[in-house]
Amino acid sequence: MNHTDSYDRQAVGRVISERGHLDGPLMPVLHGVQDALGHVPEQAVAQIAQGLNLSRAEVHGVLTYYHHFRTQPARRPVLQVCRAEACRSVGGEQLLRHANAAGGCGVEAVYCLGLCAMAPAVMLEGQPYGRMTAQRLDDLLDDVGGAR
Numbered sequence: 459m460n461h462t463d464s465y466d467r468q469a470v471g472r473v474i475s476e477r478g479h480l481d482g483p484l485m486p487v488l489h490g491v492q493d494a495l496g497h498v499p500e501q502a503v504a505q506i507a508q509g510l511n512l513s514r515a516e517v518h519g520v521l522t523y524y525h526h527f528r529t530q531p532a533r534r535p536v537l538q539v540c541r542a543e544a545c546r547s548v549g550g551e552q553l554l555r556h557a558n559a560a561g562g563c564g565v566e567a568v569y570c571l572g573l574c575a576m577a578p579a580v581m582l583e584g585q586p587y588g589r590m591t592a593q594r595l596d597d598l599l600d601d602v603g604g605a606r
């Protein structure tokens with residue numbers, strides 16, 4: 459596999475065949491690809507252009523003009539969940555499971571964030587938060603744009 463094939467060509471092909479017949483198909487296709495892959499890889503521009511009978515420049519122009527479209531996967535926010543004793547005793551482990559199940563962020567276990575008095579504690583993108591609950595964690599992850 460060379461680098462021009464390092465994305466899911468089949469998924470892009472499916473979107474093109476579902477939406478390529480629409481009037482003005484480029485935007486619906488770009489949205490569809492981003493929904494399917496989480497971003498629109500630069501390498502897919504040629505396939506999309508060919509599938510829609512457009513030039514690569516046209517596809518590339520639209521893709522880079524709209525900020526909505528990403529050509530790289532979104533960076534996942536990093537969430538650290540404390541697994542040390544004080545946090546563990548008040549629900550830290552459930553928080554960890556909740557975070558893993560919620561997805562959308564990179565979850566790391568840590569051992570004491572120095573916030574034992576405010577257990578359970580987490581650190582999101584380097585910012586500490588105490589007395590965490592599953593509900594607050596969901597809200598925080600929404601705020602940092604973790605795709606969930």
Ligand code: FES
Nearest residue numbers: 540542545571573
């Ligand atoms: S034990 Fe969790 S912050 Fe110290």
